[in-house]
Amino acid sequence: MTDIEKLLAIEEIKQLKARYFRSIDTKEFDTLRTVFAPDAVFDFREALRDPVAGTPEGYTEHEPVSGLENIVTYIGGALANAQSAHHGHTPEIELLSETTARGIHPMEDTVKNGTFFFRGYGHYRETYEKIDGAWRIKTSQLTRLFVKIESR
Template sequence: MTDIETLLAIEEIKQLKARYFRSIDTKEFDTLRTVFAPDATFDFREALRDPVLGTPEGVTEHEPVSGLENIVSYIGGALATAQSAHHGHTPEIELLSDTTARGIHPMEDTVLNGSFFFRGYGHYRETYVKLADGWRIHTSQLTRLLVRVESR
């Protein structure tokens, strides 16, 4: 790849992640279908787990979700009635080939959902694949640095 092609691919992946954040916060779950590859895996086991304090009482951890429709259904169900704000910052993206890449996206999120208020900081560790219609997330793992959950 030329330097320009490399920069273009990195920018396309940044835009892909931005579309992910926007679509989950605005509840545009059809748009979320344009973010993940058909055979994607989303590992959110650490989504509510603080690395020091552990998982809050009463919170059930789930196994990773595989497959585009399963991922969209899970995220849609988890956030359907929540108010949320997700932000990604200064990603590190490495192209591995013309059609594969990996990246780390520092992030923070705030979620208000019925009886609890949540704020977290961490990283999305991802791999990407370029399909006929553009870059897609192939694997996504959310890891945490700090989590705070409060009852309302």
């Protein structure tokens, strides 16, 4: 790859992650289908686990979700009635080949669903694959540095 091709690939992956954040906050779940690879794996076991305080009482950690439709169904079910804001910051993206890459996206999010409210920050650790000319998320793991949960 030329330097320009590498820069374009990195920018396309940044735009992909931006589309992920926007689509989950605006509930555009059809758009979310354009983000993940058909055989993607989404690991959100740490979504509500604070590294110091631990996992909140009554919260059951789920196994990673596999497959595009299962991921969209899970995220849609979790966020359909929630108000949320997800922000990604200063990603590190490494191209491994012309069709594969990996990245780390620092993030923060706020979610309110009825009386449940939380705010957290951490990282998405991801791999990407270029499929039919477009980058897609192949694996995504959410890790946390901080989570604050409140009932209102």
